Amino acid sequence: MVAFLLRRLFQAVIVMLTVALVAFVLFNYVGDPINAMVGQDTSIQDREKLRQDLGLNDPIPVRFARFVANAAQGNFGLSFRTAEPVGRMILERLPATLELSIVAALFALLVGVPMGVYSGLHPKSVGSRLLQAVSLIGISLPTFLIGILLILIFAVGMGLLPSFGRGDVVNLGGWTTGFFTASGLKALIMPAVTLGLFQLTLIMRIVRSEMLEVLRTDYIKFARARGLKARAINFGHALKNTLVPVITITGLQLGQLIAFAIITETVFSWPGVGQLFVTSVSAADMPVMSAYLALIGFLFVSINLLVDLLYFAIDPRLRTAQAAAKAS
Amino acid sequence: MALGGIARAWRSVVTSDVYYSFRSSKVTVAAAIVTVIIFAACFAAPLIAIQDPYDPANFDLGVAMRPPVFWGGDWDFPLGTDDQGRDMYSAILYGTRLSIIVGFASVLLAMALGVTIGIVSGYVGGATDAALMRAADVQLTFPAFLIALTLDGVVRGLIANKVLPFDHDAIALPVIVLSLGLSFWPQYARTVRGTVLVERTKDYVNAARIIGVRPWRILWRHILPNAMGPVLVIATINLAVAIITEATLSFLGVGMPKTQPSLGTLIQIGNDYLSSGDLWITVSPGIMLALLVLAVNLLGDWLRDALNPKLR
Secondary structure, eight states: OHHHHHHHHHHHHHHHHHHHHHHHHIIIIISOHHHHHSOTTOOHHHHHHHHHHTTTTSOHHHHHHHHHHHHHTTOOOBOTTTOSBHHHHHHHHHHHHHHHHHHHHHHHHHHHHHHHHHHHHSTTSHHHHHHHHHHHHHHHSOHHHHHHHHIIIIIIISOOSOSSSOOSOEEETTEEESTTSHHHHHHHHHHHHHHHHHHHHHHHHHHHHHHHHHHTSHHHHHHHHTTOOHHIIIIIIIIHHHHHHHHHHHHHHHHHHHHHHHHHHHHTTOOSHHHHHHHHHHTTOHHHHHHHHHHHHHHHHHHHHHHHHHHHHHOHHHHHHHHHHHHO | OHHHHHHHHHHHHHTSHHHHHHHTOHHHHHHHHHHHHHHHHHHTHHHHOSSOTTOGGGOOGGGTTOOOGGGTOOTTSTTOBOTTOOBHHHHHHHHHHHHHHHHHHHHHHHHHHHHHHHHHHHHHOHHHHHHHHHHHHHHHHSOHHHHHHHHHHHHHHHHHTTSSOSOGGGGHHHHHHHHHHHHHHHHHHHHHHHHHHHHTTSHHHHHHHHTTOOHHHIIIIIIHHHHHHHHHHHHHHHHHHHHHHHHHHHHHTSSSOTTSOOHHHHHHHHHTTTTTTOOHHHHHHHHHHHHHHHHHHHHHHHHHHHHOGGGO
């Protein structure tokens, strides 16, 4: 297990360094840090002096090391567009994105798993055929179209839910949350559904196919033969064994959710980091872009590592395989 | 003679397994018909459109925001007009054509790139293989649309710094094809590499090598054909993803510009007018995009099942 984890850790470090390198190149070569700091009328001599003072003439490895050290402390310089510190801009918006992604993931799990179980248990019923058809549409339609559709129905048509923003938020020591106000919760519904829908269909399909697989196995037949209740078999024996792939996918998809929040946030004018990233791309604001990429890379890599650790916690076979390998 | 050849070819198509599985699925036939109609309409766009939606001289602000026929408008503009007086029917035809062109071009680029990298990686092996496959791993960690978005930002940065002497709107089409192509290559590379690794040790490859066939010819004529089945399946499914990604980027305002709108751009233009109840600028291109993507997706799913009997 230690060897496996070390190998995964090594891979994570490689991915992180690659992302940092990309961010470094974006920051230093695609954008010009000096141009961003000085006005039009600064002389070439002054620019050169600033360049020297900031260490921009140092060898590239030295500058890369300095960039990584600064990035680790959340220091990405000033935005080209607003001249604010990039670290602060991102931190201010991070809670909005994280709340949205987590609620979306919960929605996908809490609705997707029961739907998958149902259509796995009754694969031929009208209900599960309907679910299959809906999930095909859910997987085919672009996220932003689904968001617009929801806005059309629930905001423009019925006037039930707000079509943009986060509603009223409460500030808890720097973390703004929409969980404690009615308008905050209402504003969360449509964005979370939009963001979670793709994951929901994915989870449903996986649970369904895993259930179909597991229900054919001998130990399920055996449990039936022993006269166990259907509920005990379906949930205690079958569902439990489908959870490993479900947890993997959900975990890995959490990172994707944070990235796909870019689209949802733009549709619903949700004030998160994704919206900031889109604005920065259109304005070619390199410091914000490189900071966002570094952050996303870090989140992805940590989530992937956590999922690997979770394997050992939920799948006893992995632990016994380890023990067996050690004994031989 | 030629006719006989065509008839024979047609009969071999009609009696094939693939055609049988095509004909026996009503959904697939419907998807194929929809796809053919959309493609035909788009490439006949200059003939059947009311105006050229890329030429601002054709727009008349006096007829801006006209509703479609079924919304109380008139037959001058069957699907209404947008905020600049552009005819939506023509804009949708041209926009769909643009989405399809971008989709095909970026899939072809990704395929060419991925197949080449996969062959090199699988055949050369060693450090080259390790480096290329790690690059693919890193890239697959991120969603393709995020990579395409970043690449678009990079081009904008290069333009802002005057490294590239262009206006972004003028090169929007090649930029988006390039960004998408560079985002999708790893899937192809992995598949092709896998096939090369399996096939290169087989007897027929050894035999070819012994009689002195050059390595590139072995790769191209002997090994690559074995990889083309899976590559084609990936490409079909990839086409729908590429169309969606292009629409998404354009919707986010970083893809095709408003002067040359694709379906995503049109939806974005209409998005500003949703809350005022003027829904048609968004709804009709939205329906078109949904139809196109759904049809292509269904065809892709069918092709995957038909070419891979193991999955049946």
